[in-house]
Structure formats: C-alpha cells, structure tokens
Amino acid sequence: KESPDKEGISRYDQVFRNAVELKNRIEQHEDEALANREFQLYLQPKNRLADGALAGAEALVRWNSPKLGFLPPDSFIPLFEKNGFIVQLDFYMLKRVCQTYPMTVPGTGEALVVSMNFSRVTIMREGFIERLLHVVDSARIPHEAIEVEVTESAFVMDEDAVINKLETLKAMGFRLAMDDFGTGYSSLNLLRKLPIDVLKIDRGFLSENTDPSRSRSVLKGVLDMAGDLGLVTVCEGVETEEQASMLRELGCPVAQGYVFSKPLPEGEFRTRYGL
Ligand code: C2E
Ligand code: CA
Ligand code: CA
Numbered sequence: 461k462e463s464p465d466k467e468g469i470s471r472y473d474q475v476f477r478n479a480v481e482l483k484n485r486i487e488q489h490e491d492e493a494l495a496n497r498e499f500q501l502y503l504q505p506k507n508r509l510a511d512g513a514l515a516g517a518e519a520l521v522r523w524n525s526p527k528l529g530f531l532p533p534d535s536f537i538p539l540f541e542k543n544g545f546i547v548q549l550d551f552y553m554l555k556r557v558c559q560t561y562p563m564t565v566p567g568t569g570e571a572l573v574v575s576m577n578f579s580r581v582t583i584m585r586e587g588f589i590e591r592l593l594h595v596v597d598s599a600r601i602p603h604e605a606i607e608v609e610v611t612e613s614a615f616v617m618d619e620d621a622v623i624n625k626l627e628t629l630k631a632m633g634f635r636l637a638m639d640d641f642g643t644g645y646s647s648l649n650l651l652r653k654l655p656i657d658v659l660k661i662d663r664g665f666l667s668e669n670t671d672p673s674r675s676r677s678v679l680k681g682v683l684d685m686a687g688d689l690g691l692v693t694v695c696e697g698v699e700t701e702e703q704a705s706m707l708r709e710l711g712c713p714v715a716q717g718y719v720f721s722k723p724l725p726e727g728e729f730r731t732r733y734g735l
C-alpha cells in the first residue's frame with residue numbers, strides 16, 4: 461500500500477507527464493493548425509456603460525483542433541511564447557482582423573476599433589513594426605482602427621526597448637492599450653512613461669473575495685487617476701448588472717465582459733451587431 465506522500469508524488473508525476481505530453485502534441489501540430497485554419501478569430505464587444513452602445517471589440521484566439529480538442533488560449537499561448545510560434549500566431553490573427561475590415565458601426569458610420577493582443581515576444585522580434593505596417597497598409601486599414609494591447613508583464617525585461625517600440629507605433633497613429641492593469645509590477649510608474657490611450661483595468665479589481673467598500677475605493681482611485689491622465693478606461697470581466705452599475709456610478713466609460721457578451725466567433729459577432 462502506498463503512503464499518501466508517494467501517492468502525492470505519483471499524482472504529480474502524472475500531471476507532469478500529461479503536461480509534457482500535451483506540450484509535445486501541441487508542438488507537433490502548430491504548423492499544420494495554421495495551414496488548416498484551426499485557429500479562429502473570436503471577437504468580444506466593449507460597450508459604453510452609459511447606454512450600452514458598441515465601443516470597440518477585442519480579438520481573441522481560439523484553437524479548434526480536430527486532434528487536441530477545443531483549446532483556450534491559456535493552454536497554448538505560454539508554450540508558443542517559449543518556442544517562438546506566437547509571432548506567427550499573432551500575425552495570423554492580425555491578418556484575420558484585416559480580412560474582416562471594415563466593420564462599420566450602424567448609426568454612426570464609423571469603423572469599429574479592434575484591439576489585438578501582441579505578446580512581448582512578438583513585439584520584440586526584429587522587424588515587428590515593419591511587418592505590422594506591411595500587413596495593415598496592404599489591407600488599406602487606417603492605423604487608428606487598430607489598438608495594440610500590451611500587458612504590464614511585457615515590460616519585465618528590456619523596459620526601455622518595449623517603450624521604444626510602443627512610441628513608434630503611437631507616432632504612426634496606432635492606438636495603444638495597457639492590458640491587465642493592476643496585476644503586474646510597477647504599474648503606476650509605467651503609466652507615467654507610456655504613450656497609451658486606453659487603460660484596461662483587470663477584472664481582479666471586481667473580485668468578490670474582497671471587502672466591497674475597499675474594492676470600490678481602489679477602483680475609484682484608479683478611475684480618477686486615469687481620467688486625470690486623459691486615458692479611456694475599460695473595465696474587464698464585468699459579469700453582473702450590479703458591477704456594471706457600480707462602474708457607471710464611478711464614471712468608468714467602457715466595460716467588457718459577460719454582462720454584455722462572451723467572445724463570439726467573428727461571423728456571429730458581425731451578425732449580432734449588424735456589422
Ligand atoms: P486578456 O487579453 O486579458 O483577454 C480577456 C480574457 O477575459 C479573455 O480570455 C476573455 O474571454 C475573458 N473574459 C471576457 N469577459 C469575461 C468575464 O466577464 N468574466 C471572465 N471570467 N472572463 C472574461 P481568453 O479569451 O481565454 O484569453 C486569455 C488570454 O490569452 C488573453 O487575456 C490574452 O492575454 C491571451 N490571448 C488571447 N488571444 C491572443 C492572441 O491572439 N495573441 C496573444 N498574444 N495573446 C492572446
Ligand atoms: Ca487583452
Ligand atoms: Ca486583460
């Protein structure tokens with residue numbers, strides 16, 4: 461009979477073996493997946509809190525693999541960042557977004573701004589800016605229609621180099637968003653230095669595990685500061701009507717979350733919003 465310790469270890473071994481197995485399987489299939497169009501473009505709306513109007517969309521990848529099943533990004537993106545495949549994937553997603561353009565918002569006649577996640581690995585890859593320009597310009601898409609989302613963790617190494625790339629993008633007219641604000645390191649210091657337009661407040665700020673009045677104060681502080689800096693704030697992961705109305709009260713202009721819609725396959729998104 462095995463001791464609990466041994467069982468613990470063998471269970472760990474099992475989990476580890478499964479993880480290695482999955483990693484190997486994913487790596488075996490990534491190129492094929494790209495060729496077979498197994499990576500799919502999903503779009504999630506961002507909505508104005510005042511009236512619910514569509515304010516933009518975020519592009520999110522899904523991997524629908526006949527061999528591995530339907531995989532969420534968290535199960536393959538960290539691996540792709542390690543093996544470098546993320547660069548191809550991020551550019552594939554950019555091309556897919558370009559193919560869906562223009563999406564004209566009914567009533568306003570304006571093009572919907574689509575925000576895209578670019579890994580720091582992609583941003584730091586040599587020729588990133590040139591390649592991005594090439595894709596966007598050959599599709600004749602105005603730079604203002606693309607918003608580049610970067611997470612705070614992108615700055616952990618080579619902070620100055622990353623800032624430099626973002627300044628170049630900004631000067632070219634692309635919009636910039638700081639993603640997952642409040643989860644990383646030295647956020648406030650970065651805000652001072654970065655030429656960003658949008659601050660995406662992580663859904664951790666809405667956590668139900670914390671004292672509601674304290675959460676509210678922290679949120680209010682962040683929203684006031686962002687407002688003073690002239691940034692548009694988008695609160696992420698808004699799931700309930702109560703959260704939406706609190707944010708509305710605190711003056712947050714835009715929200716993204718299940719309370720409005722889950723991320724939808726690109727075609728479904730367009731149908732739903734008449735784009
Ligand atoms: P993210 O950029 O923070 O994206 C928001 C995540 O929150 C998405 O997870 C979205 O489905 C989820 N979400 C939206 N509303 C709600 C809500 O009300 N409640 C909850 N609990 N979650 C909500 P998803 O799609 O699984 O993506 C996970 C992460 O993977 C993204 O986090 C982003 O960092 C990364 N990612 C996704 N697509 C790409 C891509 O094409 N390239 C790169 N480099 N990263 C990507
Ligand atoms: Ca994002
Ligand atoms: Ca986020």
Ligand code: CA
Binds near residue numbers: 640
């Ligand atoms: Ca995230």
